[in-house]
Amino acid sequence: MISGRGILAVAGFQWRRLLAPQRLLLAAAGAAFPAAVVLAARRISGSLDRDAAVLLLYALIPEAICMLGLLVTMCPVVADELERGTWQHVVVRPGGRWSLLAGTFLAAVSWTALVGLFSLLLSLAAAGLPASGRLGWIFAALILLSCCGRAALFALPAVIMPKRALVASVVAAIVVEYLAGFLPAVVNQLTVSLRLRSLLVEWMGWRRQLPPELQLLVDDQSAGIQVLAVFSLAITLLTAAGLILSWRQFPPSEEV
Amino acid sequence: MIEADRLVKHFRSGDGGIVRAVDDISFTVTSGEMVGLLGANGVGKTTTMRMLATLLKPTSGTARIAGHDIIREPLAVRRHLGYLSATTGVPDRLTPREVLVSYGRLHGLDEPTINTRVTELLAALGLETCATRPCGRLSTGQRQRVSLGRALVHDPPALVLDEPTSGLDVRGARDLLEHLERLRGDGRAVLISTHRLHEIERRCDRFLIIDAGRLVATGTRDELAGPTGSLEDAFFAAIDGGPPP
Numbered sequence: 001m002i003s004g005r006g007i008l009a010v011a012g013f014q015w016r017r018l019l020a021p022q023r024l025l026l027a028a029a030g031a032a033f034p035a036a037v038v039l040a041a042r043r044i045s046g047s048l049d050r051d052a053a054v055l056l057l058y059a060l061i062p063e064a065i066c067m068l069g070l071l072v073t074m075c076p077v078v079a080d081e082l083e084r085g086t087w088q089h090v091v092v093r094p095g096g097r098w099s100l101l102a103g104t105f106l107a108a109v110s111w112t113a114l115v116g117l118f119s120l121l122l123s124l125a126a127a128g129l130p131a132s133g134r135l136g137w138i139f140a141a142l143i144l145l146s147c148c149g150r151a152a153l154f155a156l157p158a159v160i161m162p163k164r165a166l167v168a169s170v171v172a173a174i175v176v177e178y179l180a181g182f183l184p185a186v187v188n189q190l191t192v193s194l195r196l197r198s199l200l201v202e203w204m205g206w207r208r209q210l211p212p213e214l215q216l217l218v219d220d221q222s223a224g225i226q227v228l229a230v231f232s233l234a235i236t237l238l239t240a241a242g243l244i245l246s247w248r249q250f251p252p253s254e255e256v
Numbered sequence: 257m258i259e260a261d262r263l264v265k266h267f268r269s270g271d272g273g274i275v276r277a278v279d280d281i282s283f284t285v286t287s288g289e290m291v292g293l294l295g296a297n298g299v300g301k302t303t304t305m306r307m308l309a310t311l312l313k314p315t316s317g318t319a320r321i322a323g324h325d326i327i328r329e330p331l332a333v334r335r336h337l338g339y340l341s342a343t344t345g346v347p348d349r350l351t352p353r354e355v356l357v358s359y360g361r362l363h364g365l366d367e368p369t370i371n372t373r374v375t376e377l378l379a380a381l382g383l384e385t386c387a388t389r390p391c392g393r394l395s396t397g398q399r400q401r402v403s404l405g406r407a408l409v410h411d412p413p414a415l416v417l418d419e420p421t422s423g424l425d426v427r428g429a430r431d432l433l434e435h436l437e438r439l440r441g442d443g444r445a446v447l448i449s450t451h452r453l454h455e456i457e458r459r460c461d462r463f464l465i466i467d468a469g470r471l472v473a474t475g476t477r478d479e480l481a482g483p484t485g486s487l488e489d490a491f492f493a494a495i496d497g498g499p500p501p
Contacts, residue, residue: 084347089341094335250311
């Protein structure tokens with residue numbers, strides 16, 4: 001039994017934790033980092049053309065900032081509850097484990113996406129690009145998709161090995177997203193990074209200009225299929241994490 | 257009613273061996289009865305309680321809470337059980353009212369029921385004056401009462417309370433235990449574990465003494481204490497075979 005009210009209740013807990021002053025400061029510093037890089041690049045090169053700025057922003061926001069934000073918010077989904085002694089109080093409720101996972105996912109995605117969007121506004125201003133145009137919408141969509149897909153990816157190590165979730169998630173990010181994701185093989189179809197890159201190329205109208213060797217790094221299906229693939233991947237990974245979490249038991253000695 | 261039926265729980269130890277945390281324990285706590293679960297650290301009290309609360313799956317055996325089997329009907333068990341542990345685990349940034357409302361939602365209660373229930377609980381637990389203060393600024397006793405409120409928010413007929421007075425001062429412990437007696441008086445089945453025998457020896461209807469995962473003695477205070485009249489002596493006699501030196 002999983003209820004929307006239970007999920008929202010957990011998301012509310014998690015949001016209250018994220019609104020701590022230290023977390024807000026960390027988020028503000030993270031959000032300002034891409035803008036600082038863009039300013040530095042403009043200063044060093046004298047000027048930054050639009051395509052170069054877009055590539056830089058893509059690497060910094062949907063990839064780096066979203067990934068880092070989710071490592072901080074999604075990875076501790078079980079470990080934090082065990083450490084704070086709240087695990088048993090949440091999971092002793094009907095549907096508590098699923099609510100914990102889905103509520104934390106919701107909080108992690110919404111929090112990280114907001115940080116990403118704030119970072120985008122700062123960075124577009126730093127790059128001298130308009131935030132209200134098509135470019136703003138493209139990046140907003142990429143940020144949201146990145147958050148959904150990567151939060152679900154990090155949910156798996158978080159429930160399988162809660163106490164080493166951060167390390168396991170970093171390894172998953174490197175191996176799955178940045179090694180498998182760049183392999184010109186079927187395995188890259190299962191990564192979020194391929195979908196995001198393909199969407200960027202599609203929406204920016206870069207496909208025809210891409211040299212043949214770079215064509216191998218993007219998927220040629222439509223934008224709708226790419227979006228559907230990210231959501232399908234997220235649902236599959238979250239379901240797998242939920243099933244594992246339903247089965248996990250933690251002896252009293254594993255709690256602090 | 258709480259019924260444990262030949263509960264067994266084994267854990268795998270770090271060296272690959274098997275730890276028999278709970279070994280064939282059976283007991284019953286009827287409605288309107290408060291039963292004390294006594295034992296030293298690490299003898300299986302918490303593991304037993306966590307199996308009853310569906311947090312751990314038994315290796316064998318089973319238990320029923322309000323007639324629902326913990327293995328076959330875990331969701332029904334969770335709807336009928338209030339569980340409290342020594343670690344209050346109350347979020348520091350939420351107020352008592354917010355904690356109780358959130359857990360009511362987690363239970364799937366509707367908003368009017370939650371509001372009525374939370375108002376009743378805050379009054380019953382003496383938390384009205386601090387209902388809007390963040391839990392991080394409450395005393396240990398107040399936090400434990402919030403935790404008890406959280407266990408009661410869905411009005412369960414059975415309560416499993418793992419060291420509820422841990423960390424409380426004498427007054428805090430007495431207030432909490434008096435509240436538990438009222439809950440027993442309402443017809444709830446209450447199973448309580450503690451290290452502080454003196455706190456519960458006059459309050460519980462019966463006692464279960466466990467050692468090394470096994471139930472070694474059971475009975476009322478008078479039955480266990482025998483001619484010496486001391487529950488503490490009876491406790492040591494049960495786990496060591498005689499009073500302490």
